[in-house]
Amino acid sequence: MQEHDVIVVGAGGAGLRAAIEAHEHGADVALVTKLHPVRSHTGAAEGGINAALHSEDSWDLHAYDTMKGSDYLGDAPAVDAFAQEAPDEVIQLEHWGMPFSREDDGTVSQRPFGGLSHPRTTYAGAETGHHLLHTMYEQVVKRGIEVYDEWYVTNLAVTDEANPEERACHGAVAYEIATGEVEGFYGHDGVILATGGLGQAFDHTTNAIANTGDGQAMAFRAGSPMEDMEFVQFHPTTLPSTGVLISEGVRGEGGILYNEAEERFMFEHGYANNDGELASRDVVSRAELTQINEGRGIEDEYVHLDMRHLGEDRILNRLENILHLAEDFEGVDGLDKPMPVKPGQHYQMGGIEVDEYGQACIDGLYAVGECACYSLHGANRLGGNALPELMVFGARAGRHAAGEVDEKAKVKTGPSAKSEDGSIGSPVDLGGVSESEAVATDGGALATPQDVLEAAVEAERDRVETLIERDGINHADVREKVQLTMTENVNVFREEENLKQALRDIREAREMYQNVAVRDPSRTYNTDLIHTIETRNILDCAEAITAGALAREEFRGAHWRKQHQERKDDEWLKHTMYAWNNGNPDLYYKPVILEGDEETYEPKERSY
Amino acid sequence: MSTQVTEKSDEKEEAESTEQSPGERRREEKAKRQQEKEAETPELIDEADETVELKIFRFDPEVPDKEEPRFDSFTVPYFEGMTVLDGLIYSRDNYDSSLTFRHSCRQAVCGSDALLINGTQRLACKTQMVDLEWPIRVEPLPHQDVVKDLVVDMEHFYEQMNAVEPYFDPDELPEEDREEQKQRPENREKIKLSTRCIWCGACMSSCNVAAGDNEYLGPAAINKAYRFAMDEREGGDKKEDRLRILEQEHGVWRCQTQFSCTEVCPKDIPLTEHIQELKREAVKSNLKFW
Amino acid sequence: MAEHYSSFQRSSWRWVAQRVTAVFLIGALAFHFVLLHFINHAAEISFAGTQARMDEIGYLSLMVTFLVTAAFHGLNGVYNALVNQGLEGTQKRVVGLVLVLAGVLLVGQGTYVALSMNGFI
Amino acid sequence: MSSTYDRGTVENFGRWREFSAGMWAWVLHKFTGWILIGYLFTHIAVLSTATGVDQAMVEANEDIYTNTLQDLEELVIVRFLEIGLLSVAVFHILNGIRLLMVDLGVGLESQDKSFYGSLALTAVIAVASIPTFLGGVF
């Protein structure tokens, strides 16, 4: 058993920031991560990191933009804290040596970005995330913070009182990938989950293969509800074979989208008569998919993004990295041919329900980064708002876990925050299939935190043994089934029948999962085992997304429902909560907090 | 629980022996297509039933069958734009789930999947199959211990990276709270390429000196040090410290300008140039004391 | 591997010396080859001819310098090559000593030969 | 991870097939450097016949030094070895210049071309020197 004050699970931007902050405040921190820190997907972020740095800019403008972008589903305490602290965090990064792009006078550059009222996206070339990740890892090395890399966290050690708000998290169980050893990590002051996105719930995503929603699923099964899971951002221009992102910059520079008949469909089919290709992400994604579904896609799969008319000089000057991406990952020379693109899953707005300090309803459990939902992005995230989020909330959670925060959170969490029951109308049972899936641990009966952890470790050892020993099907079949149905039915377009179909398919996949087995008998670097466990997490996340999407009968932000084409503020200004409840999930709602520090945000028409 | 290649793939392998390898054919076709750029409709080749053979290194210290290293053949369907990583994933998911390799981002930023592909260190995700000779031979990075299949022990590489004090450490910071340190755009430009390193280890694996001398810092770590030593925000005192680290026995002097590091780096970092520049810097700073 | 720092050695002077001697050797070696193979054919070399050349103090000192630089350059090169291949500890020290010794012997014998040619000895 | 597979020296050496220009240059530079230093020792050894010669013999061109050198020069094999030595020296010089440029940071982008250039020039010079070296043996 390893013992530390704070266990941080995941070492992307959010986890590293949390670890540094907790360490600065005297805590003994361990970073436990399934990938070496620099391999985290934060490294893929290109565009930039928003912060009101200029003297003409101010935090409340940033907060306002964020709230408007969220389609008024953000919670004001989180939004305000975010906008207020983002500038400090960006300057902090600079002081840690991040190589931001510079103006002639040596100050950091900022550029305009969609949905922002001021150019406040600070950037480091077209690889902001890469630099942010490496800069923070450097600081972790400098401080000598202990990193357990290639340790896969499989479960949390949580007591099992009936009410999740009475439960406590004492640590996590991790599997050392290289050796197959299962070990307990005891965290005196808590566990911070920072496991990133869940793009692998879809078969086409800009996310990494390791983004499997592990944190969300682990917290969910331990009793912490998932919030606003139906809000998934789809990016309109990703390469069809890999999902690699083709930056919005191409359309910004004048790139044009064509369908198979070489029609400029954004205009010719009237999707966006004013902005055309530059309409917002969700509009363009829906337009592309409509074309494809109506048979005007190329090879029934994608559309063309053409930038050849911009001329070689301009392309080489401003979009050179796009040429490399298209060539390296799709084998297409963008100077010579139009690039194939289609919408792909990009970002998960929802996640583990936490307050503005990153605390979940379970005592000692925190979540930060993309896996968390402090209700900052609400129904739609603005570009460049995720990286500052990692920093601000990573730091807040780190500070809180180190015992440095006295204030009480304004955002309420857990079942007691419930304002209203919900209903899903699912055609099938949801949640666990077998009894064994129901309980996190026997914590309620166990005396000491160590006992809780030991019990959790034992349970995981059993699970690993069973998976390796028994015969059965390959998890890849289950994963593929979920991914396909999610992309087919819970994509950009959401229709009641399709959502129900997805729930049926997920149920079937869950049943299939009962028979999965790991074929590789080895204890050494058994990725078969890791992927098999991940697939279980994907199932839970996919179900939560679909359940939320089916429940929310309106069109808000990234969530589009065919039969409900408007935003219904009277009825739906509330968060969708999805709780595990020992294997029998329950959907309910909690109110949105619009009263901020300075003002109360008034829902307005979201038009740009 | 067989770790053998499925029979299906073996059969295909036999049927696969034409005089001209598909790789050659496709590369020829690609060249032809490039010539015919202006021609109206470049002829579309039917790729529907084209397959690629991958010869993959296998080893597992624990599985009796795999204790002796060997190569397994997997024949996978080819599609346009297919990368070597796609081929590996297909083989694993469809033929043998025990096939083990690191991968994550699929877009050349995480640095997990540097492998020896047809004899050269490359990122599997960034390597188009068309650009290679077929069948494609995939091995773990040379000069590193193999943990299993294509997974090598990266510990030594990380240690070398950490040995150069790989973190920003300025002599002083601005007084004001929300004030950034100034950096001239030219200075940022100077360190730009060096900051792109994704820790894939390809360079280190390709360097013969690093293979011979285990303590040699290696191109990636030296490049990391370059990134800080050349950053004007750090200040002169720190630069002296950094040069002192680089100058030790197993530092920059070990480099014999083999250039293979520069050639394999997937981020096109001019590693040899950076190392050479540091050698000159070191000489300069030593001359100061004489 | 943390003891990188302990095996501290500012070896830049050897690196520089290797390059400086190389520059000198480019000229010296070319001169030597041209003189003894293309101007005076090797087959026609005789002691008398050698002696005549060596009598000139400039030529003599050039040849001795050539010898010293070549010995340093060559042996230092060999030393580097061996160390680069991972020679450590005692082995390294022994090789270093042997090479220095060989160098001293080489230069000593060479100078002695040159002086005999010159007729000093 | 109780045991890992270390592919060992044999397999690592087998990688020569995958060497690129810069690595060949490195190998050849080493190789030629070693030959040159080896030759320097031999050379001094041969020249040592010049010590303690009898001045009378010198007058007659019959001293050991002159005899040794001229006897050696009569051997065809020695003449061929000399061509080899010249090639080795020329390559080492040319590649040495290339390396000096690399040290100064000049022309790093064309390092492979300059290596091939050195090889070609070495070949040319070696061929051109044949008449001189082989003159009079046959």
Ligand SMILES: Cc1cc2nc3c(=O)[nH]c(=O)nc-3n(C[C@H](O)[C@H](O)[C@H](O)COP(=O)(O)OP(=O)(O)OC[C@H]3O[C@@H](n4cnc5c(N)ncnc54)[C@H](O)[C@@H]3O)c2cc1C
């Ligand atoms: C292509 C792309 C471009 C983007 N561009 C931008 C942009 O320009 N601006 C912006 O603001 N945002 C951008 N985003 C969004 C932003 O990058 C992500 O939301 C953010 O990086 C997520 O960071 P994270 O720290 O939460 O997770 P990650 O960086 O994904 O890290 C997750 C960590 O958790 C670990 N982990 C996961 N599961 C486990 C487990 N079970 N056990 C142990 N460890 C585990 C992993 O090893 C990893 O270290 C982009 C996203 C993508 C995909």
Ligand code: HEM
């Ligand atoms: C005449 C011009 C010469 C030039 C330009 C030259 C150049 C160089 C250079 C630059 C190196 C350094 C390689 C490195 O460490 O990266 C070197 C190495 C070496 N040189 Fe020379 N050299 C010359 C002559 C000689 C002579 C006459 C000898 C022999 C006596 C010699 C023997 C060596 C040896 C042994 C090495 C070490 C090679 C190794 O193993 O790495 N060189 N030479």
Ligand code: SF4
């Ligand atoms: S320098 Fe290049 S090859 Fe080396 S680790 Fe970094 S990215 Fe990889």
Ligand code: F3S
């Ligand atoms: S391959 Fe090695 S020898 Fe130097 S130039 Fe690169 S580090």
Ligand code: FES
């Ligand atoms: S998978 Fe990330 S670099 Fe190839």
